[in-house]
Amino acid sequence: MNKLATIEEINNFYQQEKNQSFTNIEIQVISDVTFHPLDRYIPFFLSKFEVSASFKIGLFDQLNFDLLELTKKNENLNKIVYIHTSIIKYLVRSNEAIGSQGSDSLQKLLDNYVLNIKRAISASPSIQFILNLFELPPFRVRGSYSARAGEIKTISQVNDAIIKLADENSNVVIHDLNYISSRIGLDNWYDLNSWAMFKQPFSGDGITNFSSSLASVIASIIGKSKKVLFCDLDNTIWGGIIGDDGHQNIHIGSNTAKGELFAIAQSYILSLKNKGIILGISSKNDHTNAELGFTRKESILSLEDFSTAMINWQPKSGNIKSMLEHLNLGENSSVFIDDNKAEVAEVLRSLPSCSVIGFEKSPIEYIKLLDSLGFFETQQVTEDDLNRSKNYKDNSLRTELSKAFSDHDDFLLSLKMESNFYWNISNDPQRVTDLVNKTNQFNTTQMKTTLSEIKKYINNSELFLLSAELNDIYGNNGIITVVFGMIRNDELYIDNWVMSCRVFNRTMENAVLEVLSLKSKDLGIKKIIVPFKVTSKNQYCHSYFQNLRITSKKIDSVQCYVIIVKDYLSKIKNVNGSKISFKINQ
Amino acid sequence: MEVKLVLKLISSVISSSSGKPPVEISLSDSMETIEEWDSLATVTLAAALDSEFGISIEVDDLESLSSVKGIMQLLNISF
Numbered sequence: 001m002n003k004l005a006t007i008e009e010i011n012n013f014y015q016q017e018k019n020q021s022f023t024n025i026e027i028q029v030i031s032d033v034t035f036h037p038l039d040r041y042i043p044f045f046l047s048k049f050e051v052s053a054s055f056k057i058g059l060f061d062q063l064n065f066d067l068l069e070l071t072k073k074n075e076n077l078n079k080i081v082y083i084h085t086s087i088i089k090y091l092v093r094s095n096e097a098i099g100s101q102g103s104d105s106l107q108k109l110l111d112n113y114v115l116n117i118k119r120a121i122s123a124s125p126s127i128q129f130i131l132n133l134f135e136l137p138p139f140r141v142r143g144s145y146s147a148r149a150g151e152i153k154t155i156s157q158v159n160d161a162i163i164k165l166a167d168e169n170s171n172v173v174i175h176d177l178n179y180i181s182s183r184i185g186l187d188n189w190y191d192l193n194s195w196a197m198f199k200q201p202f203s204g205d206g207i208t209n210f211s212s213s214l215a216s217v218i219a220s221i222i223g224k225s226k227k228v229l230f231c232d233l234d235n236t237i238w239g240g241i242i243g244d245d246g247h248q249n250i251h252i253g254s255n256t257a258k259g260e261l262f263a264i265a266q267s268y269i270l271s272l273k274n275k276g277i278i279l280g281i282s283s284k285n286d287h288t289n290a291e292l293g294f295t296r297k298e299s300i301l302s303l304e305d306f307s308t309a310m311i312n313w314q315p316k317s318g319n320i321k322s323m324l325e326h327l328n329l330g331e332n333s334s335v336f337i338d339d340n341k342a343e344v345a346e347v348l349r350s351l352p353s354c355s356v357i358g359f360e361k362s363p364i365e366y367i368k369l370l371d372s373l374g375f376f377e378t379q380q381v382t383e384d385d386l387n388r389s390k391n392y393k394d395n396s397l398r399t400e401l402s403k404a405f406s407d408h409d410d411f412l413l414s415l416k417m418e419s420n421f422y423w424n425i426s427n428d429p430q431r432v433t434d435l436v437n438k439t440n441q442f443n444t445t446q447m448k449t450t451l452s453e454i455k456k457y458i459n460n461s462e463l464f465l466l467s468a469e470l471n472d473i474y475g476n477n478g479i480i481t482v483v484f485g486m487i488r489n490d491e492l493y494i495d496n497w498v499m500s501c502r503v504f505n506r507t508m509e510n511a512v513l514e515v516l517s518l519k520s521k522d523l524g525i526k527k528i529i530v531p532f533k534v535t536s537k538n539q540y541c542h543s544y545f546q547n548l549r550i551t552s553k554k555i556d557s558v559q560c561y562v563i564i565v566k567d568y569l570s571k572i573k574n575v576n577g578s579k580i581s582f583k584i585n586q
Numbered sequence: 587m588e589v590k591l592v593l594k595l596i597s598s599v600i601s602s603s604s605g606k607p608p609v610e611i612s613l614s615d616s617m618e619t620i621e622e623w624d625s626l627a628t629v630t631l632a633a634a635l636d637s638e639f640g641i642s643i644e645v646d647d648l649e650s651l652s653s654v655k656g657i658m659q660l661l662n663i664s665f
Contacts, residue, residue, distance in 0.1 A: 003637075006638070007595060007598070007599065007634045007637065007638050008598075010602060011598035011599065011601065011602045014601065014602045014605070015598075015601075015608075034629060036603070036626045036629050036630065037603060037626070037629055037630040037633055040602050040603060040630060191632075191633075191636060191642050193632075193642050193643055193644055193645055194629070194632050194633070194636075194642070194643070196645050197632070197643070197645060197648050198625075198628070198629045198632065200629050200632075200633075202633075203633075203636050203637070203642065204633045204634065204635070204636030204637025204638070205636070205637055207633050207637070208637060
């Protein structure tokens with residue numbers, strides 16, 4: 001089995017210079033077992049998502065005290081709190097308690113644990129909590145009967161209670177330690193010597209798998225999960241070389257043992273697509289030949305499942321780059337899989353931010369790696385996720401149509417775009433939150449947020465939130481932009497403005513500024529202040545503001561663009577108009 | 587297994603645990619001679635020896651984890 005990381009790789013990571021373009025986050029760790037050395041391993045795995053993390057680790061064995069502190073402080077800060085636990089701690093403690101009766105006492109201890117966490121969650125709605133599900137114990141006293149009346153049953157019930165906490169509180173996500181420990185096996189998971197000596201209960205492999213899995217959960221919370229998977233074809237999607245073997249002879253589907261393995265891999269990839277991951281093909285092949293592979297009735301994946309494909313003899317890195325541009329997605333949101341070491345090396349060298357997975361023989365290797373590294377981890381699947389593939393496909397149709405028009409304006413008019421704006425109301429605040437956290441390219445300040453914060457912007461009279469959806473002849477793009485901020489005297493101060501890359505170059509930006517200006521005029525606001533933080537990823541957004549030719553100056557040492565509402569509205573017809581008809585709902 | 591390789595591993599594990607640059611480690615070093623070799627580094631060393639060499643350090647061998655010679659003995663390396 002491929003190791004997720006070697007000690008050498010982790011140590012090399014710490015010798016390298018820190019990458020300044022990474023997103024920095026701080027995570028508070030509340031723990032009742034030793035957290036070290038996970039704090040050294042997790043940053044290595046987070047770097048694959050271009051995130052750098054620092055940990056504020058509480059005192060050892062002070063879980064209840066730290067939870068109480070959290071409740072008392074009632075901090076109104078957006079931060080992540082991770083609660084580090086292992087069932088080992090509670091198993092031992094349950095029998096230490098005076099007059100304890102094994103699993104009854106375990107039940108009480110764990111109920112108490114859940115209760116304390118519940119209090120902290122309700123007292124701190126703006127804190128994002130990560131809770132572990134408990135692993136199964138290394139021993140079960142009553143054998144199989146333990147599942148009916150013993151530790152196994154208790155743990156399963158407590159895990160259900162923790163899942164319920166996540167279902168009922170939008171500021172709670174779970175980290176499924178129960179699954180991770182099962183995957184590597186309980187005998188490989190625990191190191192009871194390490195527990196006895198250091199109160200650190202996990203084996204070396206346990207720590208690596210734990211860290212990788214927790215890193216992917218952290219990345220998903222801040223919208224850094226990967227969005228697109230590019231696949232090679234020969235020996236990756238099917239067995240054999242289609243150009244040499246002919247499409248009738250490739251291994252695909254359950255007719256052959258080898259084909260069965262590719263069926264498992266194809267099924268996994270199709271499931272990724274069905275939960276919102278964009279699929280693309282990067283293959284060195286004759287295009288017509290390669291397409292024939294998908295005509296085999298045993299193929300689970302069809303060509304239509306891929307939103308984009310470049311099948312030619314050009315370097316794969318160049319093809320992936322073109323497809324990413326076409327999809328309006330960044331290199332760092334992509335994963336590429338290929339069995340050919342040379343191709344893997346070429347893409348790694350030319351696209352360092354693309355996550356590349358190579359494998360030796362079986363497609364199951366790359367499925368296991370994709371799964372263990374958690375590149376596509378998600379906390380929930382929204383309607384938008386389910387429609388994403390279709391939306392990107394619709395965009396391809398729009399691009400095709402644009403080629404038929406020599407004038408871009410004529411093309412935009414032909415789309416018959418209509419937008420619904422929502423001022424301080426929202427039918428889907430979760431989608432609004434996700435959009436803010438997942439968007440990098442059109443993002444004015446990079447400020448991340450939580451569902452409870454978004455609700456505050458909607459409901460507080462000194463704050464505002466404007467969101468909009470866009471429809472055209474190809475369908476509804478859903479909520480694609482959000483602007484929120486404060487109303488300060490005669491100024492509208494924008495805390496952040498994000499827009500989905502799906503609607504770039506559609507004059508949606510102009511429509512948003514027009515609606516903001518109209519609303520400002522109604523409210524007697526004279527200026528719109530847009531603080532702007534330039535990053536390596538928001539060039540599109542930066543160019544947009546530069547081309548507006550409006551004043552840019554430092555306010556409270558922050559670089560801001562300043563829009564004078566009256567001047568802006570008077571210019572709209574000639575300069576910054578949009579090709580979108582809109583309606584404001586409020 | 588080469589003594590040199592293990593020395594390098596110990597040095598880099600201590601460095602990654604402490605967040606300080608790697609220091610040169612020799613056979614005579616121990617927790618007492620290397621400032622960065624603290625209890626946290628020892629926890630990291632135990633995990634590293636397990637994942638690299640499949641060696642779970644027994645409770646009775648805890649003391650071996652506090653010196654280079656002790657670690658060499660755990661790994662059955664003659665020096």
